[in-house]
Amino acid sequence: MAIKFIKQDAAVLLEAYNARKDEYEALRAMGKWSGAIYHAGVLIELALKLVICKNIGETKLPIMFQIHDLDLLLYCSGQRNNFLNQPNLRRNFDIVNKRWSMELRYKGATQTQPDSDLVHQALFDPLDGVLTFLSQYF
Numbered sequence: 001m002a003i004k005f006i007k008q009d010a011a012v013l014l015e016a017y018n019a020r021k022d023e024y025e026a027l028r029a030m031g032k033w034s035g036a037i038y039h040a041g042v043l044i045e046l047a048l049k050l051v052i053c054k055n056i057g058e059t060k061l062p063i064m065f066q067i068h069d070l071d072l073l074l075y076c077s078g079q080r081n082n083f084l085n086q087p088n089l090r091r092n093f094d095i096v097n098k099r100w101s102m103e104l105r106y107k108g109a110t111q112t113q114p115d116s117d118l119v120h121q122a123l124f125d126p127l128d129g130v131l132t133f134l135s136q137y138f
Contacts, residue, residue, distance in 0.1 A: 006062035010053045013061065014138070017046040033116040040079075040119045041070065041100030044130055048073035050138035068102050079137065092122035092130050 010015075024039035045068060049061050055078045056062075065076060074080050083090045090098065096119050099111065123131045 004063040004065060005058070006066060008051060008061075009059045010138075011059075012063075013046060013050055013053070017050065019044065019048060028116060028120065031113070033113055036116050037096075037099055037111045038105065040096055040123055041102075044070055044096060044100075044134070045073060046135040047131055047138065048077045048079075051077040051079060051134055054138050062112060066095050070097050070100070077134075077137075079134065082133070086128065088125075088128035089093040089130065091134055092128055095119060095122040096130060119137065 020039055020042050024036055024043060027036040027039060047128075048070070049065060052065055052073070053061055055057065063072065067073065070093075074083060083093055099115060099119060121129075123129050126132060
C-alpha cells in the first residue's frame with residue numbers, strides 16, 4: 001500500500017512555522033487582533049504536523065494529515081494524553097481552539113486585544129503554553 005506525502009519536507013514545514021510566527025508577531029504589533037488569532041491556530045496546526053512527522057518517523061507529512069482539525073491533529077500527534085493529564089495545558093489549547101477556525105480568513109475584525117492577549121498567553125506561557133510544550137517535540 002503506497003502512502004502519499006505532501007511535497008514539502010519537515011524542514012520546509014519548520015520554515016513555514018517560523019514565517020507564520022513572525023507574521024503572528026507583526027500582526028499583534030499592528031493591532032490586527034483577528035489576523036493574529038488566525039495565525040495562532042495556524043501555528044498550532046503546523047506545530048502538530050511537525051510533531052506528527054517526527055512521531056511517525058517521516059520527513060514528509062502524509063497527505064491524510066492535510067487537515068485543519070486541531071483536536072484530530074493533537075490526537076494523531078501522540079500528545080493528546082499529555083494535554084489531558086495537564087489541565088493548564090489543555091485549558092490553553094482549548095482557549096485557542098475555541099477562538100480559531102479557518103473561517104477567520106473570511107471575517108473582518110471580529111477579535112479584540114483582550115482575546116488576542118489571552119491567546120498569546122495560551123501559546124507562549126513558559127510553563128503551560130501550547131507552543132512552548134509542542135516545540136519540545138519537533
